[in-house]
Amino acid sequence: MVQVRVLGIALDAARQHIVLLKPLFDDGGPARVLPIWIGTQEATSILIAISGEHAPRPLSHDLMTSMLHLLGAEVQQVEITRIDSGTFFAEITLSTPGGMRVVDARPSDAVALAVRVDAPIHVADDVLADAGIPAEMADLHAEEEQDEAKVDEFKRFLEDVDPEDFQG
Numbered sequence: 001m002v003q004v005r006v007l008g009i010a011l012d013a014a015r016q017h018i019v020l021l022k023p024l025f026d027d028g029g030p031a032r033v034l035p036i037w038i039g040t041q042e043a044t045s046i047l048i049a050i051s052g053e054h055a056p057r058p059l060s061h062d063l064m065t066s067m068l069h070l071l072g073a074e075v076q077q078v079e080i081t082r083i084d085s086g087t088f089f090a091e092i093t094l095s096t097p098g099g100m101r102v103v104d105a106r107p108s109d110a111v112a113l114a115v116r117v118d119a120p121i122h123v124a125d126d127v128l129a130d131a132g133i134p135a136e137m138a139d140l141h142a143e144e145e146q147d148e149a150k151v152d153e154f155k156r157f158l159e160d161v162d163p164e165d166f167q168g
Contacts, residue, residue: 001079001122001123001124001125002023002025002122002123002124002125002128003023003024003025003120003121003122004021004022004023004024004034004121004122004123005021005022005024005121006019006020006021006046006050006111006115006121007020007021007022007033008020008050009043009046009047010035012037016037017037017038017039017040017042017043018035018036018037018038019035019036019038019042019043019046019107019108019111020033020034020035021033021034021036021080021111021121021123022034022135023123023128030134030135031134031135031136032128032132032133032134032135033132033133033134033135033137034080034123034127034128034131034132034133035131035133036080036088036107036108036111038107038108039108041059041060042106042108042109042111042112043108044059045059045060045061045112046108046111046112046115049061049112049115049116050115060109061109061112061113061116062116064109064113065113065116065117068094068117071096071097072096072097073094073095073096073097073101074094074095074096074117075092075093075094075113075114075117075119076093076094076095076100076119077092077093077114077119077120077121077122078090078091078092078093078105078110078111078113078114078119078120078121078122079091079093079110079121079122079123079124080107080110080121080122080123080124080127081124081127082124082126082127083127083130083131088106088107088127088131089104089107090104090105090106090107090109090110090111091103091104091105091110092105092110092113092114
């Protein structure tokens with residue numbers, strides 16, 4: 001397992017969101033980054049968490065964090081364990097009053113939770129070797145500005161939304 005950090009959120013050519021995970025430590029080989037395609041809500045949730053911001057109302061991952069806290073559980077680590085036919089798999093290791101528990105999760109949810117609670121994120125060596133890309137391909141400057149604008153737009157939406165807008 002390789003410990004990684006969230007390098008950022010990017011958009012691919014089809015405007016799909018990607019979370020980029022970069023190893024914390026240089027192993028002497030060529031620098032690699034692991035791109036994982038994720039949904040818009042998960043991308044927004046991760047961006048809000050890594051920027052240190054908070055949504056006006058709890059997002060799903062904030063709710064998960066609160067529930068774990070109330071139940072006396074703590075996220076010990078997140079692992080991206082494998083890739084099968086282009087689908088990534090992850091596990092969240094929890095310390096609970098009943099002992100250690102491992103929960104199957106989508107990588108996007110696992111990463112969004114990990115960045116909220118400052119839990120370490122690990123990627124299996126073979127996943128990074130198979131699906132990693134050269135780090136120089138992960139130029140984020142333009143995508144970061146676009147994503148920051150999307151987060152700002154989403155925050156404005158949350159501030160202005162009225163629950164009555166959703167009544168039938």
